[in-house]
Amino acid sequence: MEIMMQIPDLTVKHLGAPTIPSPLTGVKFIPENATVIYAKDVNEVEEELKNTGKISAFEAAGPREKIYHDPSWTHAAILTAGGLCPGLNDVIKGLTRTLMLRYNVPIVFGIRYGYQGLNPAFGYEPMLLTPDSVDSIHEDGGTVLGSSRGRQDETIMVETLKRMNIKLLFCIGGDGTLRCAHDIALEVERRGLNISVIGIPKTIDNDINYIDKTFGFETAVYATGPVISAAHNEAKGAPNGIGLIHVMGRDSGFIAAYATLANTHVNYCLIPEDPFSLYDGEHALLPSLERRLKLRKHAVIIVSEGAGQHLFKEDSEKRDKSGNKLHHNIGEFLRDTITSWGKESNIDLTVKYFDPSYLIRSLPSNGTDSVFCEMLAQHAVHCAMAGCTDVVIGHWNDRFTYVPIPVATSSRKKVDIESGLWDSVKSATWKY
């Protein structure tokens, strides 16, 4: 069971012992030692027990009977960084309400435009958030705080936190944002300050390690449904019509894979984790497409932005402000390649190209995705008030968990091409 060997230390940092009685009433507090087991199979647990004498588990999230921060002396701050994601405003609303209405925290700042708002050089005044001012923001996509990419110097930012007397900092963002939050937590530690730095993982790609679900992903998958139907309609609307859809997914193909299962009009699902060839080999795309067009006269293809990078001769060296590598545009490449191939092969085909990226991420969240945001926000507040720091709120085995930031950002989650998920995608796109 080599996989077991790799479980990192899941212990969460605390600023100090929680000694203040929680002001929450009418709630069943979570025991201090509550956990969520990492392993899912009995064999794995037995193996780990045999080898190490213990069972790896996350610290379980939830309200504690004793807290660390005294609410009446506590100022909190919230920031959103990186690209938009459905649910940002739900999280901001949930944080604000839980802090002010349940814990009686008197001041909640909304930091403008990500980490820029913690650098006085930019001159962005923070907003004052109240239950009233956030009452309807969950109905809107985007973020009322604004966002920005990239980081700022942590010494400057910690200075700002100190000056504003902020004891709880909530950073909602992806990999880069969380790494910067970790640096803030280290700087806080260096200075011996008692500021809890809590990460709330935002990745529309659902690719954060040790966390089985992140907010916004569900709404993003939902939003691909009509795009796939549109592509299918266009594909069927012309002889040998091909609907080609380019979706987000820089390093992992979760959106493409889920979208395929969510609207099973997709015939080809191309993701970074499962490289494909165009012309040669058993599963080459174009010969398969030719067979399909002969049988069905139309096809729908979905492709992750990170897929097929091996098809480009030169490696892309460009990066965005968050340090993410900018990929070659595989969607436009496939559109042009299929069109040329059609001409060369004398197949009178047309490619209709769809690139819905921003449309999907700037929606408000909905349904159970919003439920997730609300609960995530509440748990982030419980976590912060208990004095945890350098931690992100995770989710595992249907429960909320605490995950050390370095664990969550150690590497990106990928679609396991030997998993049931990928087998299901292959089954749903079976060619006949």
Next chain:
Amino acid sequence: MEIMMQIPDLTVKHLGAPTIPSPLTGVKFIPENATVIYAKDVNEVEEELKNTGKISAFEAAGPREKIYHDPSWTHAAILTAGGLCPGLNDVIKGLTRTLMLRYNVPIVFGIRYGYQGLNPAFGYEPMLLTPDSVDSIHEDGGTVLGSSRGRQDETIMVETLKRMNIKLLFCIGGDGTLRCAHDIALEVERRGLNISVIGIPKTIDNDINYIDKTFGFETAVYATGPVISAAHNEAKGAPNGIGLIHVMGRDSGFIAAYATLANTHVNYCLIPEDPFSLYDGEHALLPSLERRLKLRKHAVIIVSEGAGQHLFKEDSEKRDKSGNKLHHNIGEFLRDTITSWGKESNIDLTVKYFDPSYLIRSLPSNGTDSVFCEMLAQHAVHCAMAGCTDVVIGHWNDRFTYVPIPVATSSRKKVDIESGLWDSVKSATWKY
């Protein structure tokens, strides 16, 4: 850990040893002994180990290397029974395609109108399902097979199965449907036949035991979003406006609870599990409502159909054809009671009443709910081909599982009012 003591026997019945090589290719088969641990907390596992020497777990779902039914001799049948639920057609499509395209099962019957279709007295001809005929059905709500409530004599139905040479029967339905499937499985056993009876749990209320998630629930929650926004708009549109929403949930308040967290414009969430009083006591509804109207001039209330039944003098004795107790209509009762109370209390209020029930359940499923349906269907086929019987396909700890039908139907899942879920609802509806 008394909760541990109650874990029932989770062993699944098999018709016989699987000896036929699976026709699936390019797939990583699930080991025979793969499991999904029932417990979530390390303490629970350690306690169970200490007491019983074992760790309770579900049999993990997934394709097996050896199967029991020889595909070329296998006929399959699918039926849907009980009320509509988003995703029925996705499941039918997924079953048909997986049976025919991956396992090469030659014949898949669609049984019309639930168990009535297995009773020749009704004269409903079965439909022949093919990948082509089901190609677009996932885009539509309802069920292409039709449904009906109530059961038929299992001896007659097994006779029909035998006559039609059906070896795999998939019954998609709720409690009543699954109990009847169990009776069919017993009759099959009595006669020594080799028919796999597989239940696919359908409950829009998400209230099946030992299964953490059922299809359609997510879409149902999603569909309540606009209704709550509408109720909120109506409430704010008049002085002392009250938007009152009546949602499904006969015995459990999951839809109401999730809907509240999904669109946090709700101020009161009333569910069967947490009885409330109208006039007296600390948390009585009407005095609280009066306070809120004074502060905010509007309110939104959501109520499960099974809530507040204790407020009616006489117990309802009526039952529907599925044997479910018909409740008093708490929605209309509250509408009238609040209106009268307003008049008596000289509060010039108006109640706008919403009862969206059928609107929510007759939608097509969407997004990750459709993903769930597709995977559920595939797993049901893997389960059936492996020769399991008297089993439902469950979901636990982010994995698909097998659950013996009697375990799944032993009692209904309820909202635990000491849980994090209910605490979150109370937090989101905090009065100030």
Next chain:
Amino acid sequence: MEIMMQIPDLTVKHLGAPTIPSPLTGVKFIPENATVIYAKDVNEVEEELKNTGKISAFEAAGPREKIYHDPSWTHAAILTAGGLCPGLNDVIKGLTRTLMLRYNVPIVFGIRYGYQGLNPAFGYEPMLLTPDSVDSIHEDGGTVLGSSRGRQDETIMVETLKRMNIKLLFCIGGDGTLRCAHDIALEVERRGLNISVIGIPKTIDNDINYIDKTFGFETAVYATGPVISAAHNEAKGAPNGIGLIHVMGRDSGFIAAYATLANTHVNYCLIPEDPFSLYDGEHALLPSLERRLKLRKHAVIIVSEGAGQHLFKEDSEKRDKSGNKLHHNIGEFLRDTITSWGKESNIDLTVKYFDPSYLIRSLPSNGTDSVFCEMLAQHAVHCAMAGCTDVVIGHWNDRFTYVPIPVATSSRKKVDIESGLWDSVKSATWKY
């Protein structure tokens, strides 16, 4: 041409001669005598010319080169009364922005809760509306001003207008609201004040005379689409399933008729203008339903709230606060009657009942309906600034018009059962 004889006097009242140059720039002003011809057929025009020497026409709406009110001295007020309707907030936004940004009107009040807000006895402070405060309100249903039913004493209200120095009053509402606006205009005239009273017709039933289109109707029709699909899914989901939909339409069946054509899954469309019998006669509902169930095993019925009132023995005498007669509930009556008839006739049928009323009217407007709201609002401001009064903004022949309030409220528009519209409905619901 007796229809011609009935054209009322379409002359609009003006407070006085417009003498102030319009502050608008870059706009082609509408000539003073611009008109929109009432008749549509050449024969009608020739007949009218022969008989009267003139051609009846509405005054055309649009910006005039000279205006009556001096913007810098002008305060404006907006109120919404009666039930909600999609687009109220669009109209409020359009009015506010056009007044302040184009005409430089310095103060725009939002009157709270309809005419109650003009009666100091209720104590509702007006809101100050600005381009910023209305910037995003068009995204929400309902009305940010609140609404109420019923009227207040016009002498009190005119006193309030005088005290607040309001020169432009915009009343957004239906029949009752417009009649009250007319009374205010008369009171203003009696007192010799120079206040323009402008009605903006709101009727989700689209039943205002001499106006071919009112805002919100299009969104309401759009919103019935998914309800009809849901009813159709439910109907097909059970043997002899009947989906029955009850929609708004107190006196006229426009919503039901349009909904039928908008989603042609409807098989029976019942409206007030075309009385139907249940049991006897050539087109009786129940025998026809029996024939349809035999052929197709399901049916979808849509019924206006004002339809079939002749089937009740006693006349309803109840009225709502706006003075509208409260009808017997034909939807519930049909549901119960069809269910009983099924039992008596030994047809094993089920009726699934849908009553989406508030759901439809509390939506935000969308698409071309929002376009209509924005243009309507702009024209209302042009009309008011030009010094017109006692007038509503209408629409005819694809242009905006001015209609004297008494003309618009003289009687309600009905579905002409000899028209192309009703013939189209009959064609779309043809039984075979």
Next chain:
Amino acid sequence: MEIMMQIPDLTVKHLGAPTIPSPLTGVKFIPENATVIYAKDVNEVEEELKNTGKISAFEAAGPREKIYHDPSWTHAAILTAGGLCPGLNDVIKGLTRTLMLRYNVPIVFGIRYGYQGLNPAFGYEPMLLTPDSVDSIHEDGGTVLGSSRGRQDETIMVETLKRMNIKLLFCIGGDGTLRCAHDIALEVERRGLNISVIGIPKTIDNDINYIDKTFGFETAVYATGPVISAAHNEAKGAPNGIGLIHVMGRDSGFIAAYATLANTHVNYCLIPEDPFSLYDGEHALLPSLERRLKLRKHAVIIVSEGAGQHLFKEDSEKRDKSGNKLHHNIGEFLRDTITSWGKESNIDLTVKYFDPSYLIRSLPSNGTDSVFCEMLAQHAVHCAMAGCTDVVIGHWNDRFTYVPIPVATSSRKKVDIESGLWDSVKSATWKY
């Protein structure tokens, strides 16, 4: 009144005198000489009467008491050509049902893939359409018949019509399609055949002359709403964020103009009819954008594909298969230009680019747009059965009309930048 002088001859061609009694029952037939007046203003009519002694008008659409084609001998065919448009399937359903159920036409062919389906060289078998086969197609976008661009030789196509004994040909398409339909009608005339060729105008750009409304446009405008909200969210989500939306509109800016009024978050609306400069002049885009970013820190821009072509140095010579000129991509040009300008001007801005084209046109139609499709289809059948030919079904003054094909295709309708529509757009995007 020079505008009057330009009214072309609106007389419609007929194959011969209608002598057969219509089989329609329960319908009020339209008089033979029913008309819809072209002019809207009394002055225009009086001027025309003075100058010419007559009033120009369209022939009114509607069922006639006598028809030309004997239904029992009549075969009909329907084809769709050019790009997709919401509502194609509604029209196909409406045509099929009206032909078969009301006129008892025995055979309705669905021609595959536009005019290619009338050329035997392509080998596309026609579909047989029946009320059953079209029952649910209105729920789907696209066209069940398939479409293609370009024309075929009319002598070959008329040969096919003759061979298939088709007497009624319905061609649903845009400019190019209608011109080809005209050529078919001429060829039919040359050969002395009695085939009615009826055009049904399809242009998502709503740019057909002498027709005030075409199907699909309303749904297209509706579909831009969420895109504009998304662009607005993205714009507000970053410092100096700019949401840039590229929409259809090759020669006319109706979609952009209506979209702006439909979701008034748009700040700049750029259309072909109102050329703009980038850097210099009073209304230059970039200086204005700079002012707005200073004040509001975000902006939303919508641009028609045909706008700003004067900004490109070289004229585009490319054309698509329908002969439409392929424009330079103004959307991508603006995206890049604004980004560069930002860098040069030291404004730290980000442009988020949206190009939703196919997403908008492949939707199913909804609401009143579907109503329009159903009525349009019915009128097309009435028109065909009456023996008209070389005619399109138009709409004017809230009524359906007949328009000779050459009149409808003589030139394209444009946004009149002196009209109320464009003034409204300017008002809604007023900068302050």
